[in-house]
Amino acid sequence: MKPIKVMIVDDSAVVRQVLASVLAADPAIEVLGTAADPLFALSKMEREWPDVIVLDVEMPRMDGITFLKKLMAERPTPVVICSTLTEKGASTTMQALAAGAVSIVTKPQVNLSKFLVNASDDLLGAVKAAARANMRQLAKSKTPVQPKLGADAVIPAGQPAMARTTERVVAIGTSTGGTQALEYILTALPRVCPGIVIVQHMPERFTAAFAERLNGLCQIEVLEARHGDRVIPGRALIAPGGRHMLLKRSGAQYLVEVVDGPPVSRHKPSVDVLFRSTARAAGANATGIIMTGMGDDGARGLREMYEAGAQTFGQDEASCVVYGMPKEAKKLGAVGREIALEQIPAQILRAERA
Numbered sequence: 001m002k003p004i005k006v007m008i009v010d011d012s013a014v015v016r017q018v019l020a021s022v023l024a025a026d027p028a029i030e031v032l033g034t035a036a037d038p039l040f041a042l043s044k045m046e047r048e049w050p051d052v053i054v055l056d057v058e059m060p061r062m063d064g065i066t067f068l069k070k071l072m073a074e075r076p077t078p079v080v081i082c083s084t085l086t087e088k089g090a091s092t093t094m095q096a097l098a099a100g101a102v103s104i105v106t107k108p109q110v111n112l113s114k115f116l117v118n119a120s121d122d123l124l125g126a127v128k129a130a131a132r133a134n135m136r137q138l139a140k141s142k143t144p145v146q147p148k149l150g151a152d153a154v155i156p157a158g159q160p161a162m163a164r165t166t167e168r169v170v171a172i173g174t175s176t177g178g179t180q181a182l183e184y185i186l187t188a189l190p191r192v193c194p195g196i197v198i199v200q201h202m203p204e205r206f207t208a209a210f211a212e213r214l215n216g217l218c219q220i221e222v223l224e225a226r227h228g229d230r231v232i233p234g235r236a237l238i239a240p241g242g243r244h245m246l247l248k249r250s251g252a253q254y255l256v257e258v259v260d261g262p263p264v265s266r267h268k269p270s271v272d273v274l275f276r277s278t279a280r281a282a283g284a285n286a287t288g289i290i291m292t293g294m295g296d297d298g299a300r301g302l303r304e305m306y307e308a309g310a311q312t313f314g315q316d317e318a319s320c321v322v323y324g325m326p327k328e329a330k331k332l333g334a335v336g337r338e339i340a341l342e343q344i345p346a347q348i349l350r351a352e353r354a
Contacts, residue, residue: 001028003027003028003029003030004028004029004030004051004052004127004128004131005030005032005048005049005050005051005052006023006029006030006031006032006050006051006052006053006054006127007031007032007033007034007035007041007044007045007050007052007053007054008020008023008031008033008034008035008053008054009034009035009036009037009038009040009041009053009054009055009056009059009064009067010034010036010054010055010056010059010082011036011037011056011058011059011060012056013036015056015082015107016034016035016036017034019034019054019082019107019123020034022120022123022124023054023123023124023127025120026124028128029124029127029128032044032045032048032050036059036060037059037060037061037062038059038061038062038064038066038067038070039061039062041053041067049075049077050077051077051078051131052077052078052079052080052127052130052131053071053077053078053079053080054079054080054082054105054123054127055067055068055079055080055081055082055096055101056081056082056083057081057083057092057093057096058092064081064096065092065095065096065099068096068099068100068101069099069100071100072099072100076100076135076136077135078102078130078131078133078135079096079100079101079102079130080101080102080103080104080105080123080126080127080130081093081096081097081101081103081104081105082104082105082106082107082123083096083104083105083106083107084106084107090205090206090208090209090210091209091212091213093206093209094179094206094209094210094213097179097180097210098179098180098183098213100180102126102129102130102133102176102177102321103126103129103130103175103176103177104126104202104203104206105119105122105123105126105203106119106203106206107119125294126176128294129176129294129322129324130176132294132322133176133177133321133322134177134320134321134322134323137177137318137319137320137321137341167194167195167231167232167233167252167253167254167285168194168195168285168286168287168351169194169195169196169197169231169247169254169278169281169282169285169286169287170194170195170196170197170286170287170288170289170348170351171196171197171198171247171274171275171278171286171287171288171289171305172185172196172197172198172199172288172289172290172291173198173199173271173274173275173288173289173290173291173293173297173298173301173302173325174198174199174200174201174271174290174291174292174293174325175200175201175267175271175292175293175294175295175297175322175324175325176201176292176293176294176321176322176324177291177292177293177320177321177322178200178201178291178292178293179200179202179210180321181291181292181315181321181341182198182200182214182291183214183217184341185341185344185345185348186214186217186218186220186222186236187214187217187218187219188345189218189219189220189345189348189349190219190220190349191219191220191234192233192234193220193233193234193348193349194233194287194348194349194351195230195231195232195233195234195235195236195237195254196220196231196235196236196237196348197225197231197236197237197239197245197247197256197274197278198236198237198238198239199238199239199245199269199270199271199273199274199298200238200239201267201269201271201293201297202241203241203242204240204241204242205241206241207224207238207239207240207241208224208240210224210238211223211224211238212224214236214238218236220234220235220236221234221235221236222235222236222238223235223236223237223238224237224238224240225237225238225239225240225245225256225258226240226258227256227257227258227259228255228256228257229255229256230253230254230255231247231253231254231255231256237256239258239269239274240258240269241269242268242269243258243259243260243268243269244258244259244260244261244264244268244269244270244273244274245257245258245259245269245273245274246259246273246274246277246281247274247277247278247281247282248277248281249281249282254281254282261273264297265295265296265297265298266295266297267295267297270297270298271290271297271298271301271325272297272298272299272300272301273301274301275288275298275300275301275302275304275305276300276301276304278301278305278310279301279304279305279307279308279310280308282310283308283309283310284308284309284310285310286305286308286310286311287310287311287312287313287347287348287351288301288302288305288306288310288311288312288313289312289313289314289315289344289347289348290302290312290313290314290315290325290326290329290334290335291314291315291320291325291326291341291344292315292319292320292321292322292323292324292325292326292341293322293324293325293326294322294324294325295324295325295328296324296325296328296329297325298325298329299325299328299329299331299332299334300332300334302314302329302332302334302335303329303332303333303334305334306333306334306335306336311336311351312329312334312335312336312337313335313336313337313338313339313344313347314326314329314330314334314335314337314338314339315338315339315340315341315344316338316339316340318340319340319341319342320341326338
């Protein structure tokens with residue numbers, strides 16, 4: 001197989017050197033070159049176009065988001081954002097993901113030598129997943145921004161309490177390509193929909209900015225989950241980066257526990273953890289959906305949901321950016337039915353009426 005050709009764009013010479021060293025050490029990857037900003041990168045890329053671009057966000061002359069939008073409009077190319085782990089950077093990076101980046105890898109502000117040891121697997125995995133990304137589907141995942149409604153549009157004054165004691169829960173797991181797919185799904189949902197719990201593989205701190213961004217776009221409420229948050233209709237809870245999220249039942253109500261622990265299926269948060277807890281807490285009252293992503297996290301957990309009587313769905317290959325996680329779940333017999341991304345919002349609404 002031909003090596004994956006990578007261009008690195010970052011204004012820090014030290015970062016460029018470290019990233020190039022990590023990538024060049026893998027025989028499956030060829031570093032075409034490095035550039036201090038997008039304009040330098042474009043001049044080099046005219047000679048030979050890369051398969052994947054590793055891109056910083058804040059740079060001189062042209063910022064990463066402007067460059068990314070230009071790429072997606074003129075020549076869609078898989079992009080991995082390599083961003084510093086800061087609250088300010090998280091918000092900016094969310095804009096980059098919305099513009100079409102495939103995934104995020106965090107780089108440290110200090111002690112870059114540790115990066116070689118601690119994050120090299122993440123970087124290599126992200127680049128290899130990006131090289132297989134379905135860019136046509138990534139572009140299709142965009143959705144127009146919908147207006148933000150006030151609280152009384154969600155819960156009209158004087159509305160009586162729900163008579164049903166056992167509520168439906170929808171559990172979703174996704175990774176590479178999932179930020180765009182989740183935006184498509186959640187912005188399509190009306191304010192009356194089942195409670196949703198989500199694991200999106202994403203570094204610590206970025207999940208808060210991701211949830212905040214979605215909350216500003218959606219009719220439903222979207223939050224980064226906190227320990228003890230209730231799962232209620234019209235609300236989606238996103239597991240915080242660096243922590244696991246479990247569904248628990250208390251009487252007729254559902255809530256989440258946010259806990260520490262080792263990575264499961266090499267991830268924290270892990271889809272397998274969420275799905276297993278959903279199988280135990282909700283059983284046949286749940287719907288499980290596994291979506292675009294690299295690897296097999298969630299496959300075993302979805303199988304447990306299926307065996308507990310839950311409805312289970314896998315995103316189909318044609319609509320995935322990376323058909324990894326749904327494929328592995330299907331191989332285990334965990335997927336009751338495969339559906340396209342465009343069908344998922346309607347399926348979530350059917351879960352409420354089941």
